[in-house]
Every structure is written in C-alpha cells, then in structure tokens.
Amino acid sequence: MNFRRLFLILTPYTWLLVFFLVPFAIVFKIALSDYAISIPPYTPQLDLSAGWEGVKSFFGELDFENFTFLASDALYYSAYLSSLKIAAIATLITLLVGYPVAYGMAQSSDEWRPTLMMLVILPFWTSFLIRVYAWIGILSNEGFLNQALMGIGLIDSPLTILNTNIAVYVGIVYTYLPFMVLPIYSALEKLDGSLIEAAEDLGCSRAQAFWLVTIPLSKPGIIAGCFLVFIPALGEFVIPSLLGGSSTLMIGKVLFEEFFSNRDWPVASAVAVVLLLILIIPIILFQRNEQKQREAGL
Amino acid sequence: MNRKFTWFNATSLTLGFVFLYLPMIILVIFSFNSSKLVTVWAGFSTKWYGELLQNDAFLNAAWVTLKVAVLSSTLATILGTLAAYVMVRAGRFRGRTLFSGMIYAPLVMPEVITGLAMLLLFIAIGLDRGVTTIVLAHTTFTMCYVSVVVSSRLVTFDQSLEEAALDLGCTPFDAFKSVTLPIIAPAVISGWLLAFTLSLDDLVIASFAAGPSSTTLPMKIFSSVRLGVSPEINALSTLMISIVTVGVITASLISKRSIAKQRADEQAAVRT
Amino acid sequence: MAQPANRPVFAPWTDPNEKPLIQFKNVTKKFGEFTAIDDMTLNIYRKEFFALLGPSGCGKTTLMRMLAGFETPTKGTILLDGVDLAPIPPNKRATNMMFQSYALFPHLSVWDNIAFGLKRSDMPKEKIPARVEEMLRLVRLEKFAKRKPHQISGGQRQRVALARSLAKAPKLLLLDEPLGALDKKLRQDTQFELMDIQEKTGTTFVIVTHDQEEAMTVASRVAVMDHGKMIQVDTPDRIYETPNSVYVADFIGDVNIIEGTASAKGDGKVSIAWAEGQPEISATLANGVALGTKVHFAIRPEKVAISSDRPEGKANVIEGTVHDIAYLGNISTYKVEVAGGRMIKAQVANDRRIARRDISWDDKVWLSFTDTAGVVLLN
Structure with missing residues (x-):
C-alpha cells in the first residue's frame, strides 16, 4: 500500500525534478559563470575529479558579474522596460477589445452561447505561428490593409505598420484575445440578471447599472484575463521577431539572440534569471486572485 | 433570467469575430492564388499545394513534428494523469508544495526560459540533441497542461465511487483501472489532444531542444517566414487550419450530442 | 412496536450467552485535534437492524467508515465475529456499504453494477448471472437491468445500490443515509421495503441516519450519538418512552x-x-x-x-x-x-x-x- 503510493508520487515528481527544477538550477549556476571561448562556452566547469578542492574553487569563481553587466548595459534594462511597457499596453488594448466581446457573449441567448464559445476557442487550437504569420500579409506596405485604405481613398501612400511596435501590439492582441475573453465571459455568465434589474429598479440608468454592478462583479474575470495576457506577452519571442522591427526591444527576443547569435550563455542565463524574478510578482498576484475566486466559489 | 441582447452587443460580437477570423480567411483564400505575388489575386489555382507536397524539407519536418507530438503527448498524458492523481488524491506528503509549484510553473513560464533551461540540462548531461530531446522537453511542459485538465475533472469526481469499488472487493489498482479511469477518460483524452496540439505548435522550446538534424515544422515555417510571405506557407497553413477546424468541430458536436442524449435519458428516467 | 405473542421476541442484547457480531472496544478516532469518536464501547448482534442516530458531525458516519475500512481507529479495537478488523483492507472485509450518494458506477449498466462485486469474489463465473438476477428480483428491477444509472429514477437508483451491496451476501451491511436523497412519500415506502429485505436476507444492517423517524421505524435498536459519544442505546420504544437524558428526549420527537x-x-x-x-x-x-x-x-x-x-x-x-x-x-x-x-x-x-x-x-x-x-x- 505504502510502496504503491510512493511509486505513484515519485514517478511524476522525479520527472519534474530532473527535467524542470534541475535545469533551472543549471540556469542559475551558469548565470553566475563567465563567458569563455570553449565548449561549453562558459567557465568555471565543475571538476569533480579534483575532489573537494575542485568544488571549492568552482564556487569561488562564481560571481554576480553578469548581473552588474545587465544593469550597466542600456540594451538590457531598456529591453526589460520596453517589454513591460509593450506587455502592459497590449494587455490594456486586449481588455478593451475583449470585454465587449465577452459581454456580448454573456448577453446572447442560450442556443448561441456554445457556438460563440467554440468560435473563441477555435483559434486557440490553431497554430500560434500561423496566426502571427497571417498578419504579415495584412500589415505589410503592399498588404491588404494598405490596399484597402488606399482603395477607399483614406490615404495616398502606404502606411508603414509591419516591423513597428504597432504591429507587435496587433499581434499580441490578436493571439491572446481568447485568453482575455474566456475568463471575463465565465465571470459575466455567472452574474445573476436580476441584480441588474434590481439596480434599475432602485433608480440606476442602464449605463449606471452596468458601471456599478456588472463591472465590479466581473472584476475577478478581468484580473484573471489581464494576467493571462500580460504574463506570456512579457516573455514573447515569436511576435516581436516576426512583426516587430529592429527597434522593437523585447526581452524574449534579446535572450534568444544572446544565446543563438552571440553564444554568450552566461549572459543569456542571467537575462532569464532576471526575467523570472520580474515575472514572480504578477504570477503570485495571479495565483492569489485564482485562490480568492476558488474560495468564493465554495 | 432576463438578458437583453442589444445592437451594441451584436456589433461588438461581429467586430470581434471579424477581427479573429478575417486574417485566417484571407490566408486561406490566398493559398489558392495562382500568382507568386501573395497580395494580388491572379486567379484560382492549387499549384502551391502540389509544390508543397514536392518539398522534401517540409515533408521531413512534418514527419519529425508528428513523431514528436505523438510520443510526447502520450508520455505527457501518462505522467500528467499520475501527477493530477497525486495532487488531488495522495493527501499530504513531504514536498507537496514544491510538487504543485513544479506543475503550475511551466504554465506561466516564458517559453524562452523553459527552452533555455532544457537545453542547458541536455548539454550538462551530454545528451545528443535530436528527436529524443524534443520529446523530453515537450513531455515536460505539456504534462503540466494535462495535469491541470485531468485534476479539474478529478476534483468533481465523487470519491465514494472509488470507495464503493474498494468496498466491493477491488484492489486500489483495480479500482483505478475499472472505475476511475473510464469515468475520467474524456478529460484524459482532451488532455492528450491539448498536449498533442501544443507540441505540434511549439516553436521556441523545440528550437532550443532540437539538434541540427531534427527540424520541426514550426521551425521550418519560422525560418521561411522570416524571409517574407510565401504562397507555399499559405497552403501549408490552410491545411493545418482545416485539420484543426474539422477536429474541433467534430469533437464539440460529439460532446454536444452526448450531453443532449444524457439530458434526454435523465428526463426519461424522471418520467418512468 | 409490540411483537405478536406467538413470535419469540428478538432481543439478543438481553441474552448474556449471545456472542455479538461486532464489538467496539474503547474505540477513539481523532482527526488532528478533533475527536470524532470518543472512547466508544458497543456491541451489535447478528440479524440486528441497528441505527446510528445523531446530528451531523456527531461521529456516526466515522463509526460506519471504520467498519467499512475507510478509516482506522486511533485507539481501541473493532472485532467482527471475534476477528480484529484493523489489519484487513476494505476490499477484503466481509462488510459491504451502501453509500449516501449511492456511488453507482455511471459507465456501467445496472446489471454490471450489481455484478461488479461478484466478479471480484471467489464466486465461480457461471454462477454470477443467476445471483445478479436474484438480486434484481429482490429489488424489483428486472426490467431495468440494461439501463445505465442516469437512465433510471432516484428511487430505482437507491434500489440498485442496495442490490449491489447485498449481492456478495455480506456478514454486515452498512447503510449511510440510504434514504436521504428520496422525497418524503417515497422514503416512507422504502423504509418498509428495507425492513422486508433485511428480514428476507437475514443480514445484519447498520444504518446511519439523522432522521429520527426513520431510525424509529426501521431499527431493532437505536444508538443516539452526540459529539462522538453514545448517549443512549436502546429499542425505539424505550428511547422514546424512557429517554435517559434531556438530549435524547429532545432529539427524539x-x-x-x-x-x-x-x-x-x-x-x-x-x-x-x-x-x-x-x-x-x-x-x-x-x-x-x-x-x-x-x-x-x-x-x-x-x-x-x-x-x-x-x-x-x-x-x-x-x-x-x-x-x-x-x-x-x-x-x-x-x-x-x-x-x-x-x-x-x-x-x-x-x-x-x-x-x-x-x-x-x-x-x-x-x-x-x-x-x-x-x-x-x-x-
């Protein structure tokens, strides 16, 4: 009985330890190492054959040099700041686009809701890469958007949208919209319609009832949706590298290039560690929001 | 409940869904464009599909991707179901907090970090990068999604069903096999599908974990897309979109019908 | 409550030579700091219909789950037929339980639900169908054998659960609020049916209920519990007519x-x-x-x-x-x-x-x- 339980727990536990926790320990360790022209390209290497002396000299050579480097080089801290800015603005736009959609879904009739729900989920199952790619053809100089705008005579010469931050915003809003719509919808769906009627009965106009009742009661959904967009958008790599330009600074892209182009593993690891530290705050806040909702649900 | 569906709701739904679907519809239409110029319509043609099927690089990448997806999603389903079972049923044990942390962390971890960490592990233990390493990496991050899906089903699972099985003479393993598993099967299957799609779709983690000889389809698409829009990629995208659409619609119709049938049965039961 | 004069009065608890089927000996059960069962000693005899009665949280369900094997006593011993139950896992015990939620397996038909335990017993395969049919007859559900649990009514589900737990002919049947999910009228009919089946099969029944009327109707003896203690164990008429405490007097009627x-x-x-x-x-x-x-x-x-x-x-x-x-x-x-x-x-x-x-x-x-x-x- 106890042996079986142990086996049951240990199988997934060991897997996660080996393939998830240990890799992070390695990232931390390499972040404290120095770049070297060798294979693998960092120093010190742990030399176990040298016994205790090897371990001691190994730890002696670890330092926070890479982190001071990140703080002193404008490229990195402006990349972090710009990632935070882009993720925050994109989250806000996604909320403004997503809320009316979720609200419309919640107001629609019972027969329609499953279909609408499926229409929101369907893009989620379609390749992320393809959905981002679809916008290249739309936003490019000779793309459909410019063709359409020139066709109706709104502009004379094509607008440059692709390879700018605007394209990155469009890409994030587009790909993460379902993550915003679904939690807001599930909060709105639970909302008791008689609350709105009660508010109107007590003298609210429809707009006031919406502002004073609907919005506050859908707040958990709004918070959950915002985190679900903000957290992955912060570390996004595909969207800035396909839609963004050379001036678009996002930390995911910097990390990728640091690793593959510059082959500077220690700096790439340090970039990852700092990104992780930045993410911990919103992740903890998100978890707390979820926890609160779960408790309220019981 | 009184819900008023206004013109505002209708407009926002229409605009929202146009925004969600128009880019993909354009993509699909222009995959049938005979011109090499991807933004100018020059007549209907299926020649890009033909060329796609001639392109060995794409076919090889598709084959690698499929292999990786089947292997990793199956492994992830087994491990994820176990993990969910441990989370919901094993009660307290030492290191439970760490365990649940490790299950939820990959869900919110940026892919660049997960990928980097995986790669550094594979190098540290001297594992040659190839299909095996991609499978290991994909299993690790998708098993967490499986475990979330399965544990949300297990939470609502009436535990007295398992107790009843034990009471009627099942060993714990027998009870899991003949009672728990058949009942949570739909969740396990959707967990597998989710893991499969995530693996098919993944670019970043695969880029880190793959070796020079093992390029997956998203990696191949990414490298050609960086050079700009191409009609072949449009054709490939159309194929992938159609497969997913047909799959999702079929699955939802099946589940809709089974729910409707169950409801009808229950009503019939009340009447008898 | 009066027995006909020609029938011997069923009262094994008054006979000092009668050996009890179940013996609780100074059993205590704690969940962390909370004491669910407090130093309890109790005998239950063969063929009894024994009711555990009390408000929710009084420990009656814990007592039953200890008999089934889902909980183990913190202190003390429980004997079934003189054998210590502690080392025996639930799947090896000669007890069966009817769950409050019925716990019918939703993916199996009525027939397969009833056969479930038999297939896992040492009963020869060819004898199983006959036993299942017998149980279906007992609970008058022959026509519904092929249906799934969600295709039958609540009362029928209750009877399937009863048939399933009786199929293995347990020494002891445990019933956890067996009628709780039924409406009042159906509950009254079912109470008599339960007594009938208990008499036919001669099985010892232990029933957990918070409904005093139900306990009074079906039971040969009623145990009134509060805060993990037995307040009074007696026949329904004596519990009603001569309660030993304000608590019992107030709780019953x-x-x-x-x-x-x-x-x-x-x-x-x-x-x-x-x-x-x-x-x-x-x-x-x-x-x-x-x-x-x-x-x-x-x-x-x-x-x-x-x-x-x-x-x-x-x-x-x-x-x-x-x-x-x-x-x-x-x-x-x-x-x-x-x-x-x-x-x-x-x-x-x-x-x-x-x-x-x-x-x-x-x-x-x-x-x-x-x-x-x-x-x-x-x-």
Missing part, C-alpha cells in the same frame, strides 16, 4: 421539558416544584432522589390532555390559556401558556370535525396527565 426541584415522596414517587404557587408535579422515579435536586421533567405532548373543564381524578392538573393552535390534519397541537409564562404543548387527535372543536385561542383550559406519563431526568 416533540417533548415538553419542565425544570424544577425534586423531593422524594417514597414508594418510587417524587414531586417536583416547578413554579411558585402551583401544585407540584407528581411523577415516578424508581431510585428516588435527594431532596432539593434540580431535575428536568420530560413529557410528550400527546400524553398531555386538554379540556375546558377541570378534570377529576388526574394526578396532575395545570391551569393555562391557549396561546396558539397548530392544526395538522390528523392531530392538533395546542400551545398553552401556564404559570410564569411557560409554554406547554398538548396534542389531541382530531377524531371530530373541526367545526365542533370547542377550544379556541385565549380560552382558559386545564392540562392534565397521570403520574407515570412523564420521565424525571437527573442531568
């Missing part, structure tokens, strides 16, 4: 509790002073009582007579005013205000039409009862 000070009058009689200027209540108490002891006098409303004129020849007569009348169809309950603002309930069977009832609100009435009608409780 409707009761008037009157506080007072007792003084012994000899030959098993006591008189209780309960209000200034009122005649003392005269009652019986076998062991007598010290002068000035605080006691509670408990009397059931149906044992209190009500009349407009002062009755003659009754041991106790109390004057009061009608405060409220609750008409319940077959009976009426009168709430009568007596000295000191105290309320006493009297119940009268409505054997006459309502129009001819002669007592109304604010009428001056007389309540009366004999000196053996109530019980004197010392705690």
Whole structure:
C-alpha cells in the first residue's frame, strides 16, 4: 500500500525534478559563470575529479558579474522596460477589445452561447505561428490593409505598420484575445440578471447599472484575463521577431539572440534569471486572485 | 433570467469575430492564388499545394513534428494523469508544495526560459540533441497542461465511487483501472489532444531542444517566414487550419450530442 | 412496536450467552485535534437492524467508515465475529456499504453494477448471472437491468445500490443515509421495503441516519450519538418512552421539558416544584432522589390532555390559556401558556370535525396527565 503510493508520487515528481527544477538550477549556476571561448562556452566547469578542492574553487569563481553587466548595459534594462511597457499596453488594448466581446457573449441567448464559445476557442487550437504569420500579409506596405485604405481613398501612400511596435501590439492582441475573453465571459455568465434589474429598479440608468454592478462583479474575470495576457506577452519571442522591427526591444527576443547569435550563455542565463524574478510578482498576484475566486466559489 | 441582447452587443460580437477570423480567411483564400505575388489575386489555382507536397524539407519536418507530438503527448498524458492523481488524491506528503509549484510553473513560464533551461540540462548531461530531446522537453511542459485538465475533472469526481469499488472487493489498482479511469477518460483524452496540439505548435522550446538534424515544422515555417510571405506557407497553413477546424468541430458536436442524449435519458428516467 | 405473542421476541442484547457480531472496544478516532469518536464501547448482534442516530458531525458516519475500512481507529479495537478488523483492507472485509450518494458506477449498466462485486469474489463465473438476477428480483428491477444509472429514477437508483451491496451476501451491511436523497412519500415506502429485505436476507444492517423517524421505524435498536459519544442505546420504544437524558428526549420527537426541584415522596414517587404557587408535579422515579435536586421533567405532548373543564381524578392538573393552535390534519397541537409564562404543548387527535372543536385561542383550559406519563431526568 505504502510502496504503491510512493511509486505513484515519485514517478511524476522525479520527472519534474530532473527535467524542470534541475535545469533551472543549471540556469542559475551558469548565470553566475563567465563567458569563455570553449565548449561549453562558459567557465568555471565543475571538476569533480579534483575532489573537494575542485568544488571549492568552482564556487569561488562564481560571481554576480553578469548581473552588474545587465544593469550597466542600456540594451538590457531598456529591453526589460520596453517589454513591460509593450506587455502592459497590449494587455490594456486586449481588455478593451475583449470585454465587449465577452459581454456580448454573456448577453446572447442560450442556443448561441456554445457556438460563440467554440468560435473563441477555435483559434486557440490553431497554430500560434500561423496566426502571427497571417498578419504579415495584412500589415505589410503592399498588404491588404494598405490596399484597402488606399482603395477607399483614406490615404495616398502606404502606411508603414509591419516591423513597428504597432504591429507587435496587433499581434499580441490578436493571439491572446481568447485568453482575455474566456475568463471575463465565465465571470459575466455567472452574474445573476436580476441584480441588474434590481439596480434599475432602485433608480440606476442602464449605463449606471452596468458601471456599478456588472463591472465590479466581473472584476475577478478581468484580473484573471489581464494576467493571462500580460504574463506570456512579457516573455514573447515569436511576435516581436516576426512583426516587430529592429527597434522593437523585447526581452524574449534579446535572450534568444544572446544565446543563438552571440553564444554568450552566461549572459543569456542571467537575462532569464532576471526575467523570472520580474515575472514572480504578477504570477503570485495571479495565483492569489485564482485562490480568492476558488474560495468564493465554495 | 432576463438578458437583453442589444445592437451594441451584436456589433461588438461581429467586430470581434471579424477581427479573429478575417486574417485566417484571407490566408486561406490566398493559398489558392495562382500568382507568386501573395497580395494580388491572379486567379484560382492549387499549384502551391502540389509544390508543397514536392518539398522534401517540409515533408521531413512534418514527419519529425508528428513523431514528436505523438510520443510526447502520450508520455505527457501518462505522467500528467499520475501527477493530477497525486495532487488531488495522495493527501499530504513531504514536498507537496514544491510538487504543485513544479506543475503550475511551466504554465506561466516564458517559453524562452523553459527552452533555455532544457537545453542547458541536455548539454550538462551530454545528451545528443535530436528527436529524443524534443520529446523530453515537450513531455515536460505539456504534462503540466494535462495535469491541470485531468485534476479539474478529478476534483468533481465523487470519491465514494472509488470507495464503493474498494468496498466491493477491488484492489486500489483495480479500482483505478475499472472505475476511475473510464469515468475520467474524456478529460484524459482532451488532455492528450491539448498536449498533442501544443507540441505540434511549439516553436521556441523545440528550437532550443532540437539538434541540427531534427527540424520541426514550426521551425521550418519560422525560418521561411522570416524571409517574407510565401504562397507555399499559405497552403501549408490552410491545411493545418482545416485539420484543426474539422477536429474541433467534430469533437464539440460529439460532446454536444452526448450531453443532449444524457439530458434526454435523465428526463426519461424522471418520467418512468 | 409490540411483537405478536406467538413470535419469540428478538432481543439478543438481553441474552448474556449471545456472542455479538461486532464489538467496539474503547474505540477513539481523532482527526488532528478533533475527536470524532470518543472512547466508544458497543456491541451489535447478528440479524440486528441497528441505527446510528445523531446530528451531523456527531461521529456516526466515522463509526460506519471504520467498519467499512475507510478509516482506522486511533485507539481501541473493532472485532467482527471475534476477528480484529484493523489489519484487513476494505476490499477484503466481509462488510459491504451502501453509500449516501449511492456511488453507482455511471459507465456501467445496472446489471454490471450489481455484478461488479461478484466478479471480484471467489464466486465461480457461471454462477454470477443467476445471483445478479436474484438480486434484481429482490429489488424489483428486472426490467431495468440494461439501463445505465442516469437512465433510471432516484428511487430505482437507491434500489440498485442496495442490490449491489447485498449481492456478495455480506456478514454486515452498512447503510449511510440510504434514504436521504428520496422525497418524503417515497422514503416512507422504502423504509418498509428495507425492513422486508433485511428480514428476507437475514443480514445484519447498520444504518446511519439523522432522521429520527426513520431510525424509529426501521431499527431493532437505536444508538443516539452526540459529539462522538453514545448517549443512549436502546429499542425505539424505550428511547422514546424512557429517554435517559434531556438530549435524547429532545432529539427524539416533540417533548415538553419542565425544570424544577425534586423531593422524594417514597414508594418510587417524587414531586417536583416547578413554579411558585402551583401544585407540584407528581411523577415516578424508581431510585428516588435527594431532596432539593434540580431535575428536568420530560413529557410528550400527546400524553398531555386538554379540556375546558377541570378534570377529576388526574394526578396532575395545570391551569393555562391557549396561546396558539397548530392544526395538522390528523392531530392538533395546542400551545398553552401556564404559570410564569411557560409554554406547554398538548396534542389531541382530531377524531371530530373541526367545526365542533370547542377550544379556541385565549380560552382558559386545564392540562392534565397521570403520574407515570412523564420521565424525571437527573442531568
């Protein structure tokens, strides 16, 4: 009985330890190492054959040099700041686009809701890469958007949208919209319609009832949706590298290039560690929001 | 409940869904464009599909991707179901907090970090990068999604069903096999599908974990897309979109019908 | 409750030579700091229909789950047929349980649900169908064998659960709130059916319920529990007529509790002073009582007579005013205000039409009862 339980727990536990926790320990360790022209390209290497002396000299050579480097080089801290800015603005736009959609879904009739729900989920199952790619053809100089705008005579010469931050915003809003719509919808769906009627009965106009009742009661959904967009958008790599330009600074892209182009593993690891530290705050806040909702649900 | 569906709701739904679907519809239409110029319509043609099927690089990448997806999603389903079972049923044990942390962390971890960490592990233990390493990496991050899906089903699972099985003479393993598993099967299957799609779709983690000889389809698409829009990629995208659409619609119709049938049965039961 | 004279009275608990089927010996069960069962000792005999009765959280379900093997005692031992149950896992115990939620396997048909336990017993394969058919007949569900649990009604599900737990012919059947999910009318019918099946199969039943009426109807003995302790274990009639505490008197049925000070009058009689200027209540108490002891006098409303004129020849007569009348169809309950603002309930069977009832609100009435009608409780 106890042996079986142990086996049951240990199988997934060991897997996660080996393939998830240990890799992070390695990232931390390499972040404290120095770049070297060798294979693998960092120093010190742990030399176990040298016994205790090897371990001691190994730890002696670890330092926070890479982190001071990140703080002193404008490229990195402006990349972090710009990632935070882009993720925050994109989250806000996604909320403004997503809320009316979720609200419309919640107001629609019972027969329609499953279909609408499926229409929101369907893009989620379609390749992320393809959905981002679809916008290249739309936003490019000779793309459909410019063709359409020139066709109706709104502009004379094509607008440059692709390879700018605007394209990155469009890409994030587009790909993460379902993550915003679904939690807001599930909060709105639970909302008791008689609350709105009660508010109107007590003298609210429809707009006031919406502002004073609907919005506050859908707040958990709004918070959950915002985190679900903000957290992955912060570390996004595909969207800035396909839609963004050379001036678009996002930390995911910097990390990728640091690793593959510059082959500077220690700096790439340090970039990852700092990104992780930045993410911990919103992740903890998100978890707390979820926890609160779960408790309220019981 | 009184819900008023206004013109505002209708407009926002229409605009929202146009925004969600128009880019993909354009993509699909222009995959049938005979011109090499991807933004100018020059007549209907299926020649890009033909060329796609001639392109060995794409076919090889598709084959690698499929292999990786089947292997990793199956492994992830087994491990994820176990993990969910441990989370919901094993009660307290030492290191439970760490365990649940490790299950939820990959869900919110940026892919660049997960990928980097995986790669550094594979190098540290001297594992040659190839299909095996991609499978290991994909299993690790998708098993967490499986475990979330399965544990949300297990939470609502009436535990007295398992107790009843034990009471009627099942060993714990027998009870899991003949009672728990058949009942949570739909969740396990959707967990597998989710893991499969995530693996098919993944670019970043695969880029880190793959070796020079093992390029997956998203990696191949990414490298050609960086050079700009191409009609072949449009054709490939159309194929992938159609497969997913047909799959999702079929699955939802099946589940809709089974729910409707169950409801009808229950009503019939009340009447008898 | 009275047994026909030609049938021997079933009361193995009175026979010192009878060996109990189940013995709880100083069993304590703790969940962390919370004590669910507190040093309990209890015997249950073969063929008994034993009811565990108490409010939720009193430990009755824990007691049952210890018998089934889902909980292990923190201290003490439980014996089944003289064998210690502690080392035996639930799947090896000769007990079966009927769950409150029924726990029918939703993916299996009625037939397969009933056969589930048999397939895992040492019964030869070819004998299983006959046994399943027998069980289906017992619960009158032959026509529904092929249906899935969600395709039958609540009452039918309840019977499938019963058949499934009886199929392996357990030494002991545990029923956890078996009728809780049924509506009142169906519940009453099913109670009699349960008793019938218990008698037919000769199985020992232990039932957990919070419904005192249900416990009184089905059980040969009722155990009233509170906070992990047995308050009283006795036959339904004795529990009702001679409760050993205010708790039991109050828990079972409707009761008037009157506080007072007792003084012994000899030959098993006591008189209780309960209000200034009122005649003392005269009652019986076998062991007598010290002068000035605080006691509670408990009397059931149906044992209190009500009349407009002062009755003659009754041991106790109390004057009061009608405060409220609750008409319940077959009976009426009168709430009568007596000295000191105290309320006493009297119940009268409505054997006459309502129009001819002669007592109304604010009428001056007389309540009366004999000196053996109530019980004197010392705690």
